[in-house]
Amino acid sequence: MGEVKRFSRAEVAQHKGRAGGRLWLIYKDSVYDLTDYLAEHPAGDAVILEEGGGDASKAFDEVGHSGDARDIMAKYKIGEVNEDEKYYDEKGKKKKRVVQVQPEEGGSGESRGLLGICCCGLLR
Numbered sequence: 001m002g003e004v005k006r007f008s009r010a011e012v013a014q015h016k017g018r019a020g021g022r023l024w025l026i027y028k029d030s031v032y033d034l035t036d037y038l039a040e041h042p043a044g045d046a047v048i049l050e051e052g053g054g055d056a057s058k059a060f061d062e063v064g065h066s067g068d069a070r071d072i073m074a075k076y077k078i079g080e081v082n083e084d085e086k087y088y089d090e091k092g093k094k095k096k097r098v099v100q101v102q103p104e105e106g107g108s109g110e111s112r113g114l115l116g117i118c119c120c121g122l123l124r
């Protein structure tokens with residue numbers, strides 16, 4: 001098997017399936033081109049079009065799709081999202097989102113929350 005193709009989420013978002021374009025979507029960090037499946041979807045194309053270009057993990061799971069549906073989906077896989085944009089770890093478990101807080105430029109390096117500001121007022 002060859003190398004897996006990698007896509008950025010921004011690149012996937014360019015394929016919304018509108019105006020004759022291809023329809024890609026993301027399910028659990030894998031990228032699918034469902035253009036040729038749209039017309040076959042048992043629940044119609046509209047529900048998939050709504051997710052076009054985006055991450056359909058939640059929508060797909062909420063339906064409670066069958067194993068058959070998952071087998072079909074596998075046939076349309078074209079790659080995976082870039083490693084640094086993945087939401088799931090190697091075990092398929094959802095990663096904790098790491099939010100990096102940059103210190104404010106030129107500031108004191110300390111940002112006070114509302115509570116902090118109130119307390120400071122009281123202590124003065």
Ligand code: HEM
Nearest residue numbers: 042043047048051056059060063064065066068069072073
């Ligand atoms: C990603 C590729 C997809 C494939 C291969 C797929 C396949 C299928 C299949 C085979 C069914 C028939 C029922 C079953 O076997 O589970 C189904 C039903 C359905 N799908 Fe999808 N589906 C896909 C994506 C989506 C997405 C993104 C949505 C968005 C919400 C969606 C919404 C539905 C709904 C609402 C039903 C009807 C469920 C029901 O009758 O209870 N599907 N799909």
